[in-house]
Amino acid sequence: MKGTRDALPGRSRILGDARSFRPEVSAEIARQAHAIVAGIAAAHGVTAEVDYSREFVPLGNDAALATAHEAAHRAISHAELVDVPVVIVPISGRDPMEQIQWAKRRGLNVFAETCPQYIALTKDDLKGLNMDFEGAKYVCSPPPRDHDSQEAIWQGLRDGTFDLFSEGVSKGRISLERFVALTSSNPAKLYSMYPQKGALVIGAxxxxxxxxxxxxxxxxxxxxxxxxxxxxxxxxxxxxxxxxxxxxxxxxxxxxxxxxxxxxxxxxxxx
The missing domain is CATH 2.30.40.10 (Urease, subunit C, domain 1)
Structure with missing residues (x-):
């Protein structure tokens, strides 16, 4: 998909610096994806053609989660059509997780990643953002969600929905072995670096x-x-x-x- 980023239409920026894809650009990306015969596709920001609206920022809401659900399904479907693995990053709530779990049950090569902010922060940290710089410090994309989303992410870390990242051994949320797998072994295996990386063995x-x-x-x-x-x-x-x-x-x-x-x-x- 070389050249796709440079081919974005002139009005393809939101909030001053975030790239956005108009529908025709997303269609072109999908068309070019059919030329892929091997490799790993990483899906990030596939909800970008959703029109910018103040009700979508800075706080996360149910509508934003619904678009994440749809985007995850679309990325998985495209990857299945061209028979390539896909990594969906980053996951912040339950809705896209359901699509990833659905794909894994079907035996598809779908992998997911989450980040520390989605288990350490919530949308409450963003309150007061319009006039308070402290709130601006918590801005990320996608934004932190609510406490229910936090618990859903933790469950995903335990049950294997996520293949990358973790925290929480000391609180008994996950085992030490699971922590090592999420932070070291799994990424090395996913990117074909194992056992040179991600293992304590002779020769690594x-x-x-x-x-x-x-x-x-x-x-x-x-x-x-x-x-x-x-x-x-x-x-x-x-x-x-x-x-x-x-x-x-x-x-x-x-x-x-x-x-x-x-x-x-x-x-x-x-x-």
Whole structure:
């Protein structure tokens, strides 16, 4: 689908910087998808042709979830037609999850991902956004939903609906083994990097994080490694913290990182 992004119509922006697809562009994307014979399609933002309306932003609502349900079904159907796997990202509520579960029951190669904000934040964090910058710190796409959606996401992490990401071992929501699978093994398998990545076996790349499960810490912006000058999780108390990291290097394994972020070059190993 090379060139599709550059071919977007001139009026294809919403909120000043978010790309939007008009229906004819979505149709062209679908047409080009039929040329795919192998690979993984990642579906993100396939609800974009829904017209911009203030009632859809900044707070999530039932109508927005309904479009996510429809978009997930459409992405799955297109992937089935051309016989390719599809990754649907990110999932924020129950409606699209139902479509993913339906596809998995049918044996389709459908994978799903969620993110920390959908189990740590709710739409209540966005209240007061129009005049309050604190609310703006919680904006993401799709937006955080309600507490019922949070519980649905947790259930999906437990039952295998999601193949990537997790948190919550200390609260007993998921097992330690499930945490490792969601954060390491599953992504490596999905992107054909296993067992070079995502496994503690002889011959694998030694990208290792040692985790202290009982250590309590407070999230602070100065500890973060990202491009923003704030974090929506500021002041959040958590249990479990990385205390040492290591990674494979030409001279062996670096073992003195002491929990700090390590920038590294792209692996030269071919997967």
């Amino acid at each position: 790349e030694a990208d290792i994080t040692l985790w202290e499960p009982e250590r309590r810490a407070v999230v602070r912006q100065e500890r973060m490694h990202h491009g923003a000058d704030y974090t929506p999780y500021e002041g959040m108390e958590i249990t479990g913290w990385p205390v040492r990291t290591g990674y494979a290097a030409s001279e062996g394994v670096v073992q003195d990182a002491r929990g700090q972020y390590l920038a590294r070059e792209t692996s030269q190993r071919r997967f």
